Amino acid sequence: MKKIGFLSFGHWSPEGHSGTRSAADFLHQSIDLAVAAEELGVDGAYFRVHHFARQAGSPFPLLSAIGARTSTIELGTGVIDMRYENPLYMAEEAGAADLISGGRLQLGISRGSPEQVIDGWRYFGYAPAEGQTDADMARAHAEVFLKVIEGEGFAEPNPRPMFANPPGLLRVEPHSEGLRERIWWGSSSNATGVWAAELGMNLQSSTLKTDESGEPLHVQQRKQIEAYREAWKAAGHAREPRVSVSRSIFPITTDLDRAYFGRDRHSRDQVGMIDESTRAIFGRSYAGEPEELVRALKEDEAVEAADTLLLTIPNQLGVEYNAHVLADVLTHVAPALGWR
Structure with missing residues (x-):
């Protein structure tokens, strides 16, 4: 049974065409959309994290607010750039947000993507160790974060503390049981997918992937998912992993839908460079009559292979329109893809 969530990049702009003109607009509308999505039966509300941009930048206050207003929908990120993160402080924030939501957090983390400024993580006080890259630093931060949220004590207690300590070494608080799983x-390559499996993390594969074979995106992602699951099995983890892929899916059922997305009916994958040395493939948008979308998506090998589908949404078009898009996907498309 497939789960379906939405993924918001959290754009806001003061321009007249935008229905999300400020950061406050984005935050309040995101809470309202998550509430509406839960009422529709959507399984997850996920948010992209970017720094130095008019986009979502600080996920934990938003996730906590949504957690306090909802009761069943999963709350997640896709993804938090670990180059910018203090792993211990992040563990405190994540633990608190997870407890507020009653254990519904699904945190996507990663090395991140090209940002708005050069080496933005340096402004946050981080720099790779000698001989390491920023990607190495991100993975090192991730490994520390994973270890800390397991809940084992590691810090030597003060013999004369202000408040009485429990026995033994101390851990970061608050701790939320189960968050580690x-x-x-967020993996853009087969190799990092395998690495994630070895460390016992679930896999997120987005609409952008390192172009490793020249094949269509969905084929490359399906092979990435297979390599990930093989590595997971070889690592001997006890539980079953989860795998998500992201897609832009817009059923055309109204004239307004046609005006917004009619031109995307013939969308195709695109190939380009995301930095000086990395060739990437960018996924197509799916737009059309519901029957067309069902036929096209049934041929998408990665959608078929994943257990979770994240729908990228045009958040600047407002809560009402995005709720309409989600409702149309759930009504006309999702059942044919294996959604509950």
């Missing part, structure tokens, strides 16, 4: 790695 709900961490996902």
Whole structure:
């Protein structure tokens, strides 16, 4: 049974065409959309994290607010850039947000993507160790974070503390039991997918992937998922992993839908460079009559292979329109893809 969530990049702009003109608009609308999505039966509300941009940048206050307003929908990120993160402080924030939501957090973390400024993580006080890259630093931060949220004590207690300590070494608080199993790695390559499996993280594969074979995105992602699951099995983890892929899916059922997305009916994958040395493949948008979308998506090998589908949404079009898009996907498309 497949789960379906939405993924918001959290754009806001003061321009007249935008229905999300400020950061406050984005935050309040995101809470309202998550509430509406839960009422529709959507399984997850996920948010992209970017720094130095008019986009979502600080996920934990938002996830906590949504957790306090909802009761069943999963709350997640896709993804938090670990180059910018203090792993211990992040563990405190994540633990608190997870407890507020009653254990519904699904945190996607990763090395991140090209940002708005050069080496933005340096402004946050982080730099790779000698001989390491920023990607190495991100993975090192991730490994520390994973270890800390397991809940084992590691810090030597003060013999004369202000408040009485429990016995033994101390851990970061608050601790949320089970959060360790709900961490996902946003992987753009087969190799990092295998690495994520070895560390016991779930897998997120987005609409952008390192182009490793020249094949269509969905084929490359399906092979990535297979390599990930093989590595997971070889690592001997006790539980079954989760795997998500992201897609832009827009059923055309109204004239307004046609005006917004009619031109995307013939969308195709695109190939380009995301930095000086990395060739990437960008996934197509799916737009069309519901029957067309069902036929096309049934041929998408990665959608078939994943257990979770994240729908990228045009958040600047407002809560009402995005709820309409989600409702149309759930009504006309999702049942044919194996959604509950």
